[in-house]
Amino acid sequence: MPSYATACLTADSTVSWPWAGKQRIGKSIGWKKAIVVMSIAIIPIAVSVHTVVSYVFAMTIKPMWHSTIFGPYFVVGAIYSGIAALLIAMVILRKVYHFEEYLKPEHFRRLGFLLLTMCCLWFYFTFSEFLTTFYGQSPEEMKVFYGKMSGDYRLLFWGMVFCMWTTFFTLTLPWLPLRTPAPLRAPARVLRPILAIAVVAAFVAISQRAGTMTTLAMDLRMPLPPFLERSMMAIMPIAFVWSLLPYLRNNPIVSSFVASIFVVIGMWLERFVIVVPTLVNPRLSWGVAAYHPSWVEWSLTAFDFAGMVLLFVLFSKVFPMLPIWEMREGELAERSRFETQRVIMDRASEVPA
Numbered sequence: 001m002p003s004y005a006t007a008c009l010t011a012d013s014t015v016s017w018p019w020a021g022k023q024r025i026g027k028s029i030g031w032k033k034a035i036v037v038m039s040i041a042i043i044p045i046a047v048s049v050h051t052v053v054s055y056v057f058a059m060t061i062k063p064m065w066h067s068t069i070f071g072p073y074f075v076v077g078a079i080y081s082g083i084a085a086l087l088i089a090m091v092i093l094r095k096v097y098h099f100e101e102y103l104k105p106e107h108f109r110r111l112g113f114l115l116l117t118m119c120c121l122w123f124y125f126t127f128s129e130f131l132t133t134f135y136g137q138s139p140e141e142m143k144v145f146y147g148k149m150s151g152d153y154r155l156l157f158w159g160m161v162f163c164m165w166t167t168f169f170t171l172t173l174p175w176l177p178l179r180t181p182a183p184l185r186a187p188a189r190v191l192r193p194i195l196a197i198a199v200v201a202a203f204v205a206i207s208q209r210a211g212t213m214t215t216l217a218m219d220l221r222m223p224l225p226p227f228l229e230r231s232m233m234a235i236m237p238i239a240f241v242w243s244l245l246p247y248l249r250n251n252p253i254v255s256s257f258v259a260s261i262f263v264v265i266g267m268w269l270e271r272f273v274i275v276v277p278t279l280v281n282p283r284l285s286w287g288v289a290a291y292h293p294s295w296v297e298w299s300l301t302a303f304d305f306a307g308m309v310l311l312f313v314l315f316s317k318v319f320p321m322l323p324i325w326e327m328r329e330g331e332l333a334e335r336s337r338f339e340t341q342r343v344i345m346d347r348a349s350e351v352p353a
Contacts, residue, residue, distance in 0.1 A: 050078040062278050063141040064133055073125040077267060080118040084263035087111055089312070091257045093321055102322055108256040115259060116171040119164060143281045148273055152290040157273050163266030170259040174249040 054074035057065040087108065094103040133141050148157040248255040280291050293301075 046078070047075055050075045057274070061283075063138070063144045063281060063283065064129075064278055065274075067129065067132075069125060069129055069132075073129065076118060076121045076125055077270065080115070080122050081263060081267040083111060083115045083118060084260035084267075087115065087256050087260040088264065091253060091260075093316070094253075097316075097321060099322065105252045109252040112171055112252060112256040112259065115256070115263065116168070119168050119171070119263075122164065123168075140281070140283050144277045147277045147281060151277075153273060153277050156269050160266045160269035160273060163262040163269065167259045167262045167266070170248065170255055170262070174245055174252075174255055 051071045051074065054070040058067055058070040060066070090103055090108070090111075093099055130145070133145050147153055248258075276291050
């Protein structure tokens, strides 16, 4: 709707849309009321749309799909990934179109707080889903459960968890209260080599598990207890974010952008983990199988992402990304406020002492 109002303002000089002269203020007030109404109406629409999408899964009576938690789970996931995509678009538009005057760090900081809230809700629903599945111990559902935790799709599942934990630490650690800046820089210098060691050890362990030992992994091969391996995997996101704390604390735009990248990747992995393990483990046993996308499917996925980005870029070339009519009304209001203050000061100076 703001874009439509901007288009009307752009066409004012050619087709005489009702934006000229004295009607501008009245029409702008009407547009503001319409935007407020649409802003309120879009909330139940968004909730209902994503809830109905979750019903497509929940009503099929398949393992780990037939759950009443899927409704709010999908709504939270949609809002979560939507905020992340919005932050990524804002950062790119701010850099490309030089919107530094309009998209300020405070906007990214507040959206980062909202992203952190949705991150906590996502962890809550994910934990509830897997806890109830494990407690029920249904044979059909436990096949899918173990397939995600320690089976063919464990790397995707734990990669999803890694992305979400990294998002959480990226948004929270930079804002922890600090007494002095010195204790912040010292751990950062110490944790960088620890992070490098943890990455190498995790690379070797994953290569051993996958049976694809590279030359580097063969040279560095070492037996690692499972507990130590999991501990290193958990330490990596913490050490990585902690080493960047001074930079992230002073750059809320960068911290929000990094967190949003991890959210988008993690949510895509979540959708894959929800769909594929259940489909390869139906209630009617038909043998053991595992699905891995082919290069054609990866190409189609990349084409979809590229197509969405292309449409967004083309839209930004035709329509302004900022509502011009709101900016113009703001300039008029600021000018009117300045004139009012000047008149008051002139009258005050004319009053005899």
